[in-house]
Amino acid sequence: MLHIFCPHCGELRSEEEFHASGQAHIARPLDPAACSDEEWGTYMFFRDNPRGIHHELWDHVAGCRQYFNVTRDTVTYEILETYKIGEKPQITAASKASAAPSTVKGLGEKV
Amino acid sequence: MSAINVFQQNPGAEAKAQTPLHHADLASLVGKGRNNAGVTLREKKLLGHLTLRGDGHDPAFASGVHKALGLELPVALTVVAKGETSLQWVGPDEWLLIVPGGQEFAVEQQLRNALAGLHIQVVNVSGGQTLLELQGANVRDVLMKSTSYDVHPNNFPVGKAVGTVFAKSQLVIRRTGEDTWELVIRRSFADYWWMWLQDASAEYGLSIEA
Numbered sequence: 001m002l003h004i005f006c007p008h009c010g011e012l013r014s015e016e017e018f019h020a021s022g023q024a025h026i027a028r029p030l031d032p033a034a035c036s037d038e039e040w041g042t043y044m045f046f047r048d049n050p051r052g053i054h055h056e057l058w059d060h061v062a063g064c065r066q067y068f069n070v071t072r073d074t075v076t077y078e079i080l081e082t083y084k085i086g087e088k089p090q091i092t093a094a095s096k097a098s099a100a101p102s103t104v105k106g107l108g109e110k111v
Numbered sequence: 112m113s114a115i116n117v118f119q120q121n122p123g124a125e126a127k128a129q130t131p132l133h134h135a136d137l138a139s140l141v142g143k144g145r146n147n148a149g150v151t152l153r154e155k156k157l158l159g160h161l162t163l164r165g166d167g168h169d170p171a172f173a174s175g176v177h178k179a180l181g182l183e184l185p186v187a188l189t190v191v192a193k194g195e196t197s198l199q200w201v202g203p204d205e206w207l208l209i210v211p212g213g214q215e216f217a218v219e220q221q222l223r224n225a226l227a228g229l230h231i232q233v234v235n236v237s238g239g240q241t242l243l244e245l246q247g248a249n250v251r252d253v254l255m256k257s258t259s260y261d262v263h264p265n266n267f268p269v270g271k272a273v274g275t276v277f278a279k280s281q282l283v284i285r286r287t288g289e290d291t292w293e294l295v296i297r298r299s300f301a302d303y304w305w306m307w308l309q310d311a312s313a314e315y316g317l318s319i320e321a
Contacts, residue, residue, distance in 0.1 A: 001259075011188070014275075063273065065202055
């Protein structure tokens with residue numbers, strides 16, 4: 001069982017209280033009517049499936065019922081950080097590559 | 112002013128009202144069961160439950176709530192109370208206000224007057240949920256059997272309130288005293304919780320208060 005840090009509740013909570021809702025930071029086209037079918041279809045249906053760092057949207061469904069973002073390593077399932085909607089991740093695939101793995105720090109922790 | 116249709120939803124004391132645990136007939140169970148029971152259960156019946164939403168970072172919102180209720184907006188994971196009225200943090204922009212039954216309409220009007228012009232929401236959810244009070248030396252044992260949340264006093268001081276997973280479903284746990292806890296439960300789950308709590312507290316003895 002993972003303990004995940006909810007940035008709204010401000011404490012670590014059991015994984016079963018949460019629900020993962022897919023990739024984060026997907027910007028809706030400002031003018032949907034001006035999109036081509038391909039652009040709209042890409043926005044609507046196509047998602048990244050990276051091996052490694054992935055930014056995801058999670059929902060604290062059993063607690064404060066708020067969405068927030070998670071940076072997770074899809075290889076190890078390690079949650080490296082959690083942050084509120086509208087904030088920028090501290091850890092990205094680029095920053096991870098340039099830093100030694102042992103220096104990665106985040107609010108999420110393995111238990 | 113908004114065009115919200117605010118009206119008296121409480122039919123009054125003369126109307127026959129049934130609580131979510133009406134079918135369990137708790138009144139007939141008072142005084143039965145083991146002596147010195149480790150858990151005492153009481154349904155806090157037919158209270159006024161109001162969901163309040165607004166911007167907690169807005170000083171005008173916080174002072175408006177204080178003006179209407181005489182209570183400070185609680186910070187994350189806490190519940191504050193004054194007499195029979197309690198105000199609980201539910202989320203960063205959501206609070207649960209519980210008032211004595213029959214006062215919900217007047218309190219809603221006070222809130223709307225005090226918060227006029229702000230982007231807020233007040234919804235009467237009295238019919239959707241109820242409050243169970245558990246009291247006794249073994250309540251924490253019952254909770255430990257039911258939820259993965261840490262209910263040790265170090266992590267769960269008096270005045271804390273959390274929504275969490277409980278017995279495969281979800282509810283809100285509030286600690287109102289050293290040995291006194293409250294569960295905010297959904298109406299449709301009332302029978303499930305009633306049966307669960309009977310089973311979980313059987314080994315400590317369960318007594319009922321009306």
